[in-house]
Amino acid sequence: MKNRYDLIVVGSGAAGLIASVVAAREGKKVLLLEKLSKIASKLKATGGGRCNLTNTLSNEEFMSRFGRDGRFMQDALNGFDHKELINFLKSIRVETHAPDGFRIFPTSHSSQTIIDAFLDELTRLGVELKCEQKVESLLVEDAHIIGVQTQDNTYKVDAVILATGGLGYPTLGAEGDGYALVEALGHKVTDLSPAMMPLKTKESWQESCRADTIPKVELRVDLKKYKKLRAKGDLIFTKDGIRGPVVLDFAREVTPILKKYDEVPILLNLTKGKNEEQIREVLKSSSQNNPDKTIVELVHTLLPLPLSYELCKLAEIQPDITYKNINGQKRDKLIQLLAWTPLTVIGHDGFKMAMITRGGISLKEIDPKTMQSKLIDGLYFCGELMDLDGPCGGYNLQWSFASGHLAGQLKTKKE
Known part of the structure; x- marks a missing residue:
């Protein structure tokens, strides 16, 4: 036949x-x-x-x-x-x-x-x-x-x-x-659910940080029920959010959560895994060795300059003042931001940008x-x-x- x-x-x-x-x-x-x-x-x-x-x-x-x-x-x-x-x-x-x-x-x-x-x-x-x-x-x-x-x-x-x-x-x-x-x-x-795709964020400050790829970033979901969801890899900031290998991996976990919540708070460690104590020591030591350096210059030893400026702004610190002249509370806030930078995922471009399907x-x-x-x-x-x-x-x-x-x-x- x-x-x-x-x-x-x-x-x-x-x-x-x-x-x-x-x-x-x-x-x-x-x-x-x-x-x-x-x-x-x-x-x-x-x-x-x-x-x-x-x-x-x-x-x-x-x-x-x-x-x-x-x-x-x-x-x-x-x-x-x-x-x-x-x-x-x-x-x-x-x-x-x-x-x-x-x-x-x-x-x-x-x-x-x-x-x-x-x-x-x-x-x-x-x-x-x-x-x-x-x-x-x-x-x-x-x-x-x-x-x-x-x-x-x-x-x-x-x-x-x-x-x-x-x-x-x-x-x-x-x-x-x-x-x-x-x-x-x-x-x-x-x-x-769409997976392996860029994510959009509520915040807009990252738009100024698009020139650099940030290596060895850790992402995690800042919701009690999903605390175990984490990913590590290179990250790139975009006009309206984040992309890069770590985001592609992370998106497959986040897109199903976005169906339950309008917003998904996440935290980013942008300093190659350094914790608050280690970051504080880096800034303090750099300041002691170079007392005239501005805070943004000190942060720049850890991160690209545009990102250093934005995190200083988020901590409500003037980027051109020295480490010793920063209010202790604001200094703590900056160190916390450097250890875990918050962002809020609010969406994505759906299946048209998804490399794979979850489910x-x-x-x-x-x-x-x-x-x-x-x-x-x-x-x-x-x-x-x-x-x-x-x-x-x-x-x-x-x-x-x-x-x-x-x-x-x-x-x-x-x-």
């Missing part, structure tokens, strides 16, 4: 591509459906086009970075960790390296290298690729997948792998199609040993569609590859 396949993969991102290759290498007749005119649009944009594929962490450490649900990945990672990914990419003639010893990239530092290699492998294996094909429904009979309906055709099939991704980057085609498809079959989709298909309804649905036989999931997301640094792409690799094996519960 012309429209009969062993497997249909829906979505041509990292997860869908590797799932298609794995199944085809096992001799399956595979059809890969993509709703856009080209494959892998989001993969092409990953890491600013440089494509941070994965990282060098052990599986245990890797899973811990995903939080309490991280162990769901154990079977997938045991079968396909970063070392296996490197070997797989080498098998399709893509060389990789880790220039900083942690993040792994293609040596070309171009995501197009990855996409071209996958296209060549799909062609070699005889995988049929159809673009501009949007799946409108999954056909099920007696709790088993029997087909796929697109706007143009009905395809008979024994198995379907959904790799449709989340809601992040709608300009690259993300519409959350997969969520609607599985909800129609009775699957639960958890609350969805997805409930993990309770997916078999972690196979990636198969516990509700519908022959239906498999992989990648961002599921309720599992990690921080920056190759985590989410490795998870997409690992889950896609496992799903593509089309294991069943009996196996």
Whole structure:
């Protein structure tokens, strides 16, 4: 039958591509459906086009970075960790390296290298690729997948792998199609929030501090219920808020809280982890060695000059006076601000600026040993569609590859 396949993969991102290759290498007749005119649009944009594929962490450490649900990945990672990914990419003639010893990239530092290699492998294996094909429904009979309906055709099939991704980057085609498809079959989709994105703040003083990247910043939520939520990394101030690697990681924790509260108070340690006592000693010692230096010059030994000016203003201290001439109460206030600078997160730009989606298909309804649905036989999931997301640094792409690799094996519960 012309429209009969062993497997249909829906979505041509990292997860869908590797799932298609794995199944085809096992001799399956595979059809890969993509709703856009080209494959892998989001993969092409990953890491600013440089494509941070994965990282060098052990599986245990890797899973811990995903939080309490991280162990769901154990079977997938045991079968396909970063070392296996490197070997797989080498098998399709893509060389990789880790220039900083942690993040792994293609040596070309171009995501197009990855996409071209996958296209060549799909062609070699005889995988049929159809673009501009949007799946409108999954056909099920007696709790088993029997087909796929697109706007143009009905395809008979024994198995379907959904790799449709989340809601992040709608300009690259993300519409959350997969969520609607599985909800129609009775699957639960958890609350969805944008993640990995800049955050907007109520305050405006940071607008004057946009020129510098502040290294090794620690962020934490200043709400009793969420005190444990913290992140560390480089931060950049923007016209209306904050961005940078630490903010991308932190945003995945903050955006769900913003649904409960209009404002989320946060605290920033901008002084590379120094506490009040250490900051006081630095300022006091610098003042003793240079008694004519102004307070802003002393603070500048810890922070960029524009930021030093703004924090002096917040402490209601004239920036051009010397340390010894500052009122003790105001001096304490400045030191407190240097240890933990308060900001108030009030919003974000929604999914249009989100790299990933927080939330997805409930993990309770997916078999972690196979990636198969516990509700519908022959239906498999992989990648961002599921309720599992990690921080920056190759985590989410490795998870997409690992889950896609496992799903593509089309294991069943009996196996």
